[in-house]
Amino acid sequence: MSSATDTADIRAVKAIDVHGHYGTWSSIGGVLHQLGNANAENPIYNNCMSADAATVARRALAANIEWTIVSPLLGLVPRGKADTVLGNREAFDVVPRTPGLRQWVIVNPRQPETYAQAADMLQAPWCVGIKIHPEENVYPIREYGREIFEFAAKHRAVVLTHSGGVNSVPEEFVPFANALPELRLILAHLGHMDVGDITHQVRAIQACRHGNVYVDTSSGKSVISGLVEWAVGEIGSDRILFGSDTCLYHPGMYRGRIDHADLPLADREKILAGNARRLLGL
Numbered sequence: 001m002s003s004a005t006d007t008a009d010i011r012a013v014k015a016i017d018v019h020g021h022y023g024t025w026s027s028i029g030g031v032l033h034q035l036g037n038a039n040a041e042n043p044i045y046n047n048c049m050s051a052d053a054a055t056v057a058r059r060a061l062a063a064n065i066e067w068t069i070v071s072p073l074l075g076l077v078p079r080g081k082a083d084t085v086l087g088n089r090e091a092f093d094v095v096p097r098t099p100g101l102r103q104w105v106i107v108n109p110r111q112p113e114t115y116a117q118a119a120d121m122l123q124a125p126w127c128v129g130i131k132i133h134p135e136e137n138v139y140p141i142r143e144y145g146r147e148i149f150e151f152a153a154k155h156r157a158v159v160l161t162h163s164g165g166v167n168s169v170p171e172e173f174v175p176f177a178n179a180l181p182e183l184r185l186i187l188a189h190l191g192h193m194d195v196g197d198i199t200h201q202v203r204a205i206q207a208c209r210h211g212n213v214y215v216d217t218s219s220g221k222s223v224i225s226g227l228v229e230w231a232v233g234e235i236g237s238d239r240i241l242f243g244s245d246t247c248l249y250h251p252g253m254y255r256g257r258i259d260h261a262d263l264p265l266a267d268r269e270k271i272l273a274g275n276a277r278r279l280l281g282l
Contacts, residue, residue, distance in 0.1 A: 006265045013269055014066035015258075016276035017251055019160060019188055019218040019243030020101075022056045022094070023073030023087075025049035051247035057100040063252040066273070067282055069160075070095065071104040071131040080138040084108035088117055096126045102282070104131035104160055107151070109144045115151055122155055128280045129158035134167035141168050145176045149183050158184045158280060160216070163201060164192035170204035173213070181210040184279060186241060190231060191221025198227060205235050214279065216243030217271070223257050228271075237267035241275050 025046050051059075053070070060068045072094075075087020084106050095103040105121040107130050108114045121127045130152050134141045141148075141161070152159045163170045170187055177185055187205070191198035201215045215231070217240065222228055231240060244254035258271050276282060 007259070010259050010265060010268050010272070011064065013272050014064055015242050015255060015272040016280075016282060017060060017065050017068040017244050017246065017254075018186065018241045018276050018280070019216050020056060020060075020068040020070040020246045020251075021073050021076075022051060022053040022070050022101075022247055025073055025248060026077040049248045053094045053098040053101060056247050057098050059246060060100055060251055063255040065251055065255065066100065067102055067276075068100060068246060068251070069102045069104055069128055069280075071106050071133075075106045075108070076133050076136040079136050082108075082136065084111045084114050084137065085117060088114065088121065092121055092124070092127070096124075101126075103127045104129055106131045106133070106137075107148055108132075108137045108139075109148060110137055110139055118151075118157075119155060122157055128282070129160065131160050133162045135162055135165040139167060142172045145173065149176045149180055149185075153180045153182045156182070158186065160186045160188060162189065163187040163204075164189050164219075165194050170200040171207065174204050174207045177208045177210065177213050181212060184212050184214075186214045186216055186279075188216050188243065189219035189221070189245075190215045190217050190240070191224065191227050192219040198224070202231050202234050205239055211239075214239050214241055214275070216241045217254060217258065218243035218245035218249075220249070223253070226262075228257065228261050229263060232263055232267055237263070237270045238275060240271050241279070242272045 072087040072091040075084040076082050088105050091103050095101045105118045107118050162168050187201045193200050198221050205213050244251040
């Protein structure tokens with residue numbers, strides 16, 4: 001388990017943040033807006049959730065994060081109104097010019113041209129896989145999952161998906177993962193669920209037959225005392241990847257949660273970097 005003796009060892013590990021963004025955040029149309037939360041139109045809130053690519057890279061470096069894999073907020077927000085094609089183009093230009101960043105190319109079935117765009121961008125060495133966001137791009141995964149995941153499997157692309165919303169219930173990904181053993185899927189946001197308990201991502205992974213589904217730590221729920229440790233006990237450390245949802249949240253906080261997790265050093269090293277290196281070839 002963690003101890004003062006190995007604190008320096010784990011802090012020396014260069015982490016890989018598999019869940020990042022850069023750009024300008026907008027809560028318009030999102031959950032806060034739907035709930036009438038004043039922060040949805042609060043410029044201070046939205047400014048705090050925004051950062052350019054250079055700032056994202058700088059914050060990561062300060063937390064000893066070697067790589068942050070980002071998708072552009074331009075391709076995701078405002079909810080249901082984002083231009084994903086334009087966002088992907090922007091990221092394809094910005095990411096290779098920003099040390100420490102790698103790219104997720106967003107596939108949005110409501111903009112079918114993103115499929116051809118992704119097929120091209122996945123050839124670039126800085127583009128590591130596909131990002132999907134059924135909530136911000138507004139489509140139910142149960143209806144669009146087959147075409148998305150068959151495309152990803154054809155191109156041997158790892159997929160990172162938002163999970164935990166009405167369009168992205170973790171268990172609804174299971175049939176696709178079971179039907180496509182070659183698919184490699186990361187469910188974002190350990191413990192997150194708009195309605196329901198904190199176990200959904202873990203239970204979905206347990207229901208998958210081929211060991212091809214993972215979860216990342218990019219959820220405020222993951223900082224609950226004991227949740228990461230419980231997840232390791234249920235599915236093993238090999239299925240959990242470090243993610244922070246930067247720039248929306250600060251990567252140093254999420255890094256600290258894993259550094260000080262009540263887990264053996266080897267498990268924390270896998271979560272911070274080893275699993276991502278193996279899965280993504282970094």
